[in-house]
Amino acid sequence: MSAQLKEMPEIRQMLVTDLDEVIVIEKEVFLFPWTRGNFGDSISSRYHCYVLELGGHIFGYGVMTIGLDEAHLLTLSVTAGWQQEGWGEKLLQHFICLAKENHARSVFLEVRKSNLGAARLYERIGFTRIATRSGYYPAMGGCEDAIVMELTL
Numbered sequence: 001m002s003a004q005l006k007e008m009p010e011i012r013q014m015l016v017t018d019l020d021e022v023i024v025i026e027k028e029v030f031l032f033p034w035t036r037g038n039f040g041d042s043i044s045s046r047y048h049c050y051v052l053e054l055g056g057h058i059f060g061y062g063v064m065t066i067g068l069d070e071a072h073l074l075t076l077s078v079t080a081g082w083q084q085e086g087w088g089e090k091l092l093q094h095f096i097c098l099a100k101e102n103h104a105r106s107v108f109l110e111v112r113k114s115n116l117g118a119a120r121l122y123e124r125i126g127f128t129r130i131a132t133r134s135g136y137y138p139a140m141g142g143c144e145d146a147i148v149m150e151l152t153l
């Protein structure tokens with residue numbers, strides 16, 4: 001019996017041509033989504049922008065900056081139908097490797113106080129809570145605190 005080749009998802013750099021699909025996911029998973037311009041600017045500013053792709057379709061993405069010895073993870077998303085299958089963690093580990101390769105000493109991120117699922121993932125990987133930014137995020141009928149987290153590399 002011949003072995004069947006099963007296509008595996010890959011992590012690759014985000015291209016401007018990915019943005020139609022990225023924006024659909026962004027609007028699906030966030031109440032206050034980034035705009036196409038935010039992603040376009042991130043690509044043209046040479047931020048570290050990566051997608052999860054399978055069969056020509058994007059199902060997740062993230063954006064990170066690295067400056068001096070600090071990396072900042074600006075956004076991370078996996079589309080609803082692919083969540084809880086380990087892909088968010090794989091993409092996060094990819095960004096952590098990139099930060100190490102670029103000699104960052106820490107990775108920082110902000111997460112909404114109410115986003116318990118994401119915070120649990122970050123803590124499982126070793127991020128710790130270092131501060132709270134009061135009223136940092138827009139929210140329905142007001143604003144919401146951000147928890148600042150750091151992973152020491």
Ligand SMILES: CC(C)(COP(=O)(O)OP(=O)(O)OC[C@H]1O[C@@H](n2cnc3c(N)ncnc32)[C@H](O)[C@@H]1OP(=O)(O)O)[C@@H](O)C(=O)NCCC(=O)NCCS
Pocket residue numbers: 029030075076077078079082083084085086087088089090110111112115116117118120121124
């Ligand atoms: C956060 C996110 C990127 C995680 O990606 P994912 O592929 O679902 O995560 P993984 O499958 O790799 O890891 C799952 C772990 O994440 C945490 N987690 C993620 N979503 C969760 C949820 N809805 N409820 C509870 N835990 C959740 C848990 O720790 C879980 O591990 P466990 O099942 O062993 O408890 C994804 O859920 C997402 O895109 N959410 C919406 C956008 C968002 O909140 N992004 C983060 C902004 S800071």
